[in-house]
Amino acid sequence: MEFSQHSRVWVYQADKKLTDQEAQQIQQELDNFTISWTAHNNQLKAKAEVRYNRFFILIVDESQAGASGCSIDKSVHFMKQLEQKFNINLFDRFNLAYREGEEIKSLPRQAFEELLKQGKINTETIVYNNMVQNVTELENKWEVPFKNSWHIQLFRDLVS
Known part of the structure; x- marks a missing residue:
């Protein structure tokens, strides 16, 4: 189909x-x-x-x-x-997913912020934009580097 x-x-x-x-x-x-x-x-x-x-x-x-x-x-x-x-949670919008090597991990906002401060997550880290609206966005804007995602707005003060 x-x-x-x-x-x-x-x-x-x-x-x-x-x-x-x-x-x-x-x-x-x-x-x-x-x-x-x-x-x-x-x-x-x-x-x-x-x-x-x-x-x-x-x-x-x-x-x-x-x-x-x-x-x-x-x-x-x-x-x-x-x-x-x-026994899962699908509605926590501040459980942020990112890729670490071949593995996808997710963390609450505070823990994500800590890894960002430590440099373990950076502007090139792949993150997941679950707010995509259509198939085109799913294909092009869902799995993106942190610097190209909405996440950068949330953590602007921590990124140089």
């Missing part, structure tokens, strides 16, 4: 890395959800994926039916069910 570059995107980040088994289970649940996801009784052209055993990405191509407030509420409710079932 082809999706437009303008398709809407929602990225949810787990506060910990999931096991391969958990990621597979969640992928199955995401697939089941997107197959039945509707807006005003219209089937949404949607898909979802688990990336890096940590991120859940929902994509809706609104060319045939747009995601409404009610359908977005359904997705949020579904994500909250996943949180409970898998």
